[in-house]
Amino acid sequence: MDLIGCPNAPDDFVVARTCAEQLYGMCETLWKPDLEPDQLFEVIAQSIVNAFDRDAMSGWGATVYIIEKDKITERTLKTRMD
Numbered sequence: 657m658d659l660i661g662c663p664n665a666p667d668d669f670v671v672a673r674t675c676a677e678q679l680y681g682m683c684e685t686l687w688k689p690d691l692e693p694d695q696l697f698e699v700i701a702q703s704i705v706n707a708f709d710r711d712a713m714s715g716w717g718a719t720v721y722i723i724e725k726d727k728i729t730e731r732t733l734k735t736r737m738d
Contacts, residue, residue: 675714678707693722693729701733708735 669687671679682703691699700720708714716737722729 673714675707675711678710679703682706693724697722697729697731701731704733705735 668689669683671683683699686699686702697720704718704720708716708718714735717732717734720731720733722731
């Protein structure tokens with residue numbers, strides 16, 4: 657839902673939380689339809705690391721889950737801790 661409560665169903669990707677503006681810009685630039693799981697992880701990793709570097713309130717890393725039909729892959733990203 658958006659800020660006034662209207663349902664919103666995205667066609668491509670969703671970003672949220674403290675560095676949403678930074679994430680949106682990177683995801684909009686790097687994401688494209690039909691990415692392979694490894695390509696998708698690379699896009700996610702680049703977007704998160706870049707956004708976290710620009711927003712001190714975002715934290716020190718992320719856990720990324722790639723969900724496929726037959727498996728779930730979990731990877732941990734560590735970003736700067738200063």
